[in-house]
Amino acid sequence: MAKIVGGLATSHVPAIGKAMSEQKFQDPYWKSFFEGYEPARAWLEKTKPDIAVVFYNDHGLNFFLDNLPTFAVGAAPEYGNADEGWGLPVVAPYPGDPALSWRLIEDLVAEEFDVSTCQQMKVDHAFWIPMALLWPGAQRPVRVIPIEINTVQHPLPSAKRCFKLGQAVARSIAGWDKDLKVVVMGTGGLSHQLEGERAGFINKEFDLQCLEDIVAHPEKLTGYSNFELVELAGSQGVELLMWLAMRAAMGPEAQVVTSSYHVPISNTAAGLLVLEPKARAMAEAV
């Protein structure tokens, strides 16, 4: 049976993509940021997952306001990125797993999640930058199922709804009758704001509290409305929704494998969090 072996959440700031393509790993601005990912990659090399289910938010590459989903699930054979208008590289596409995608979609619709389905889907920097941070270069050792969550157009789905989505995804994975190791990812955040007179807003105190609460007290975070999250974490800080969906998939208790926090990367407070479901850790300790 398929098994969730862990969860990863990371920021997806476009500038990271530029820094990677320019090999700025030793640059003073970037060095400690990139070093933060080494334990995550080591954990992945040890864990060797087969499948990554990735909660991310499109920034106007694949979806427009003429047909904007609240939740969209990829069901494509592969997912390529594309130029988003400001010069990021086009990378090798990521292999999908349509049969698993449809299994997931069937389970989600049966649980009354009204998802859109995408048999063809371009994935933007919010998808590929986290992938490239965790699996560098052209290697594609995992098959992916992207799940897109609307953060472009209010009303966004509530933190509670995204948490329920993550729980439903975990229930579906637990029912996949194949021997697969699955990681669940959430991309985006932490606090940042691109628009308005408050552009550049960062809330370090809130972010650090988030990094604690999301592990042990996610219900504190799902208690916020999206407008409260905008106020506390900035307009784009609502990308925390992706982290909450990932966290929900870990089950009631999770433990931290590694975590890092770095301010600023471009306009953003960048965070990384790797979790394991606690039941698994205990089972292995026995």
Next chain:
Amino acid sequence: MAKIVGGLATSHVPAIGKAMSEQKFQDPYWKSFFEGYEPARAWLEKTKPDIAVVFYNDHGLNFFLDNLPTFAVGAAPEYGNADEGWGLPVVAPYPGDPALSWRLIEDLVAEEFDVSTCQQMKVDHAFWIPMALLWPGAQRPVRVIPIEINTVQHPLPSAKRCFKLGQAVARSIAGWDKDLKVVVMGTGGLSHQLEGERAGFINKEFDLQCLEDIVAHPEKLTGYSNFELVELAGSQGVELLMWLAMRAAMGPEAQVVTSSYHVPISNTAAGLLVLEPKARAMAEAV
């Protein structure tokens, strides 16, 4: 405050559009079919609704499998149809009401319906043929909010989920702080099947039972799975989902204004049903 004054459900067979454009109202094949709509039009002339919320299913005009919503809510200033590939006329566009659309969308997302939003949206025969049957010609006396429900790609939303959607739409309408009369429409059905060796399948007995049950015992119909509906009513008979969403918006009890049933229209058993919420009828009787 806004008020639901009634509900209308009707088949949307493309051949009806062709017959209307060819003025076949007195043709022996069509005469009794078109006559069935006279009481519905008389009721509309008396009731004079301002807004029509229309549950319908796209047949591959506006939506494709690259981004296929389960539920999509229109938020456009107007909705035009278009040639669908087989020669139906292009009609004058239908005026929308974006402010009301967004109000509805906000309420639905708050109630955990994961709708797609459409600021630009072509409506196919499933939308405009019912509109043209009920408000003939180029007159556009109502503003519309189309709500599209997926019947193209399984998994479809369940009958139970569509019923809940209709209930949520009714709650939203009840909260609109404008003095508006609203009709809720559902289009499609009744039994028919276009594909496979069973093409041409019609189940009159099931349809007639439906026309009774949907009024007094909708829970009997929402108990069916979509595969059961396909078996009983044909592949496209699942369009009953639209009727159920409309029925749900009428509240616990509804009464029949008029109803008709006509077999066949093209490949389809065509039905018409006009309802009023019972509370309203009682209030008026007092």
Next chain:
Amino acid sequence: MTRNAPPSIPGTPVFTGVQAVRGYALNHLCYSLNDAANRATFKDDPMAYCARYNLTPEQTEAVRSLNVLAMIAAGGNVYYLAKLAGVYGLGVQDIGAQQTGVSLEEFKQKLLEAAH
């Protein structure tokens, strides 16, 4: 992944994810036929149009022979296939007759009989 299989209903293909995966190229081609200019291009040279949309040999042969059941077996969805039928002036009753192996008149007669 047995969940992907719907219950079997005789003579009734159900368009689930399995069909969607198989039929994407064919359905994509058919969807493009909403556009009148694309319909003209298709009519000019159907086989070239099939190649442009990367149809499988099975799908291409089904289009060439205008065999609706073969198109469905190759993953076609009837909502999109109807647009291809439209290019040839065929309506839902024509494709109904073809799929059930009767003449158009016989198919219409069967529908009339459903009234009783």
Next chain:
Amino acid sequence: MTRNAPPSIPGTPVFTGVQAVRGYALNHLCYSLNDAANRATFKDDPMAYCARYNLTPEQTEAVRSLNVLAMIAAGGNVYYLAKLAGVYGLGVQDIGAQQTGVSLEEFKQKLLEAAH
């Protein structure tokens, strides 16, 4: 329809339905700039491109003057506006500096200070 109004957060526009209605033409233009060919056409003659997308006079003036706050006031969504900024080689820090009325260096300094 008071429900459409989100709570007021100083300096923080929230893109609700009201903004979406107002800004559709501008956002549509910006979305088209994902495509390199469209970016070239835009750069050749920005005002002609604005006319082609039916921008309002307010939106056209905001594009002409490259004023991000004015674009947002005219219904622009920052996710789409970023693509327009990209045409001019402007990144999120550039538009952050412009919107907050400081130099790029000052804006970067403010971000660095958020670390403490």
